[in-house]
């Protein structure tokens with residue numbers, strides 16, 4: 001199995017609040033609440049650990065509420081490369097209604113100063129030693145500029161290992177300039193990047209083609225219950241999403257990305273990688289938070305995924 005480093009520059013304590021139906025402007029009473037350490041790169045790390053890989057996790061972490069994260073790192077036996085900064089890691093609220101709708105209220109995150117950014121940069125040689133693949137996922141905390149992020153991803157790229165990027169907005173735009181091997185925007189994030197709605201598969205294919213021209217080898221576009229499209233060198237595949245009981249969609253994209261990473265690291269044919277990735281994404285929807293506590297559950301989900309080629313006309 002492989003060694004993987006995931007960066008979460010803006011981690012979060014995810015507070016998931018489950019209730020029958022959210023009613024705005026009145027007191028809502030939740031049925032259950034769960035608080036757990038998360039953030040995109042850490043969610044990816046959970047899945048990759050469950051699939052058998054050895055993980056190092058890094059980014060910025062607030063000094064004032066680090067305990068839950070330290071506990072997670074110790075339980076999962078992750079090497080901890082996080083730079084501690086003054087203040088609190090943010091709390092992101094996820095309101096999960098009984099019909100499967102999830103409303104996210106994500107905090108900005110704690111201020112990260114130039115010293116902390118330099119400290120993370122300075123640790124790259126040590127962090128990158130022996131890694132087979134790097135994942136950079138999530139938003140940028142206040143103080144971290146998109147230009148800095150572009151340089152950061154470029155520095156990772158220079159180590160010669162595949163860099164997988166999942167971000168949005170200005171961070172996605174900046175990260176793409178550093179030619180990551182793979183990006184995984186959802187369809188809304190890619191539409192925002194493109195500056196136009198990408199409604200049809202032909203639009204996605206055209207945008208992916210443009211990104212290939214910028215040096216991004218793999219463009220993986222997630223579309224929630226509508227599945228996922230993967231545009232790679234000389235290939236375009238679409239996977240359907242299996243029908244699953246919905247608990248929370250939070251972390252589905254991270255799970256999909258982890259599945260893709262696993263397939264790439266295993267040297268699998270594209271169809272096999274995409275099938276697994278779609279199955280891991282679907283599994284995430286059936287539970288709170290990311291992870292594959294029972295790998296056997298992936299088998300029926302993989303069988304329920306249909307893969308077909310995206311035609312030139314976008315069918």
Ligand SMILES: Nc1ncnc2c1ncn2[C@@H]1O[C@H](COP(=O)(O)OP(=O)(O)OP(=O)(O)O)[C@@H](O)[C@H]1O
Nearest residue numbers: 186222223224225227228241251252253254281282
């Ligand atoms: N309702 C669903 N049923 C089955 N599979 C799903 C469902 N929602 C998501 N998935 C799977 O998970 C993948 C990622 O989902 P989605 O497109 O919602 O990612 P995302 O917007 O990046 O999510 P997040 O940022 O919350 O992790 C989809 O491509 C699909 O394979």
Ligand SMILES: O=P(O)(O)OC[C@@]1(O)O[C@H](CO)[C@@H](O)[C@@H]1O
Nearest residue numbers: 012038039040092106138139251
């Ligand atoms: O604000 P960001 O960094 O874009 O996203 C953060 C986040 O919504 O992403 C994960 C799900 O993908 C959650 O664990 C976390 O709260």
